[in-house]
Amino acid sequence: MDIFTTFDVSASALKAQRIRLNTISSNLANVETTSTPEGGPYKKKSVYFQTKPISFKEELDSSIQGVEVTKILEDSEEPRKIYDPAHPDAGDDGYVAMPNISVLKEMVDMMSATRSYEANTTVIKSAKRMALKALEIGR
């Protein structure tokens, strides 16, 4: 364990939160997307966090762990149906399948991701101040 371990731990969390924010922005951008290359409407994506050992040495001492996004899950909920017969993606019954994304939920998730990111930058700042203080010894 050295003084930079804390930086590694918090940096892994910053990366994970950034990936989360990217998926949220993808969800918000595609809130009305009715067709995708795979066919069907866009499916809501969400991240899955898992602890991650920082280095081999820390793997033996499992108290210090970072975090990483191990998979991006696709929502399996049924698409929302909207009646619009003039739409090019409308089915025979005149209904269009829309992505099942709640803008409100995405916004709350976005705020949560931002706060987590901020908490981790605070840890990095604190670790930096500590390291600088240690450099002052004997000066």
Add this chain to the structure above:
Amino acid sequence: MNPLNPFDSNINLLQKVLDLRAKNQSVIATNIANAETPGYASKVFQFEEQLQNAISAKPGTLATTHGRHISTSPDNVSSVTGVIHEVKDKTGLGDENGVSVDMEMIALSENELLYETAAQLLKKKLTLLTYAIQEGK
């Protein structure tokens, strides 16, 4: 008195405190990084009690006067390692994550302040030593 350690044994103690506080910082960073990992159990690093026992070593503990002697108790400041406790989520709500970010942020500031205190004390001790070396000039 050890000629290489002319000042006092508190320098060793402060050095150990800095090490342990740095480790505590990493543990707190781990908790904050995993504040949203499902099933993660919060970790608490404790060393104060061990350190207290080491500096107030009881009379009657066996002295280690040879390099191959085995110490009977953590009466030696440098052998204090601290212990890690896991605190599992007991609320039964949500994703069973035991971290509360606000408590961790408080622990983070406290740990930082105590680290800086130890660093400052160490710095002052070394400044005094320098003063003595330079004949009080």
